[in-house]
Amino acid sequence: AQSVTQLDSQVPVFEEAPVELRCNYSSSVSVYLFWYVQYPNQGLQLLLKYLSGSTLVKGINGFEAEFNKSQTSFHLRKPSVHISDTAEYFCAVNGGSNYKLTFGKGTLLTVNP
Amino acid sequence: NAGVTQTPKFQVLKTGQSMTLQCAQDMNHNSMYWYRQDPGMGLRLIYYSASEGTTDKGEVPNGYNVSRLNKREFSLRLESAAPSQTSVYFCASNLGTVYNEQFFGPGTRLTVL
Numbered sequence: 001a002q003s004v005t006q007l008d009s010q011v012p013v014f015e016e017a018p019v020e021l022r023c024n025y026s027s028s029v030s031v032y033l034f035w036y037v038q039y040p041n042q043g044l045q046l047l048l049k050y051l052s053g054s055t056l057v058k059g060i061n062g063f064e065a066e067f068n069k070s071q072t073s074f075h076l077r078k079p080s081v082h083i084s085d086t087a088e089y090f091c092a093v094n095g096g097s098n099y100k101l102t103f104g105k106g107t108l109l110t111v112n113p
Numbered sequence: 114n115a116g117v118t119q120t121p122k123f124q125v126l127k128t129g130q131s132m133t134l135q136c137a138q139d140m141n142h143n144s145m146y147w148y149r150q151d152p153g154m155g156l157r158l159i160y161y162s163a164s165e166g167t168t169d170k171g172e173v174p175n176g177y178n179v180s181r182l183n184k185r186e187f188s189l190r191l192e193s194a195a196p197s198q199t200s201v202y203f204c205a206s207n208l209g210t211v212y213n214e215q216f217f218g219p220g221t222r223l224t225v226l
Contacts, residue, residue, distance in 0.1 A: 009153070034214055043203055043217035051212055090155060101215060105155035
């Protein structure tokens with residue numbers, strides 16, 4: 001069985017500050033990890049994914065994430081956020097199933113001026 | 114290339130009424146999925162179709178049925194709607210391997226009174 005825990009349900013930050021959204025996973029097999037973003041009243045879109053290789057993964061809009069196998073984490077970071085980054089962010093894991101992603105419950109990032 | 118489309122965008126039902134949510138993708142994807150999103154719960158898989166002609170239950174299938182009409186289309190039916198089915202419903206698709214992210218539609222916001 002696989003599971004995902006997003007440690008913060010809400011993260012408020014000021015514009016141009018750095019941010020880290022935390023994600024921990026559990027799985028008995030090798031994992032493939034994803035971060036999705038959902039802007040208000042929209043569907044989810046992929047930010048980045050880790051499949052193999054380098055543990056530092058770069059995505060769209062200046063986001064990056066680091067896969068840490070020993071700590072079973074896949075935290076999302078951005079060095080300087082913008083108002084437009086206000087959205088809900090979901091971490092997801094595929095533990096080897098061709099068809100199923102398990103999502104975390106989401107972290108609402110609010111960027112204040 | 115429209116990606117994943119869903120109809121309708123909004124729907125209000127009375128308890129006991131039935132309706133079908135429609136989903137179509139134009140990316141030649143093999144697998145399609147239906148999720149529901151509720152506040153604080155993340156996304157939960159209702160049903161999925163690994164390939165044309167197959168469907169399987171996800172995490173929360175009770176009260177729903179699905180039809181994979183062809184490779185492009187995957188519908189979700191509520192036979193007798195209940196207030197507990199008030200939610201935002203997302204359809205997604207992908208090529209059907211562990212490496213491939215899922216692409217999401219814009220969602221259907223359903224209210225059952």
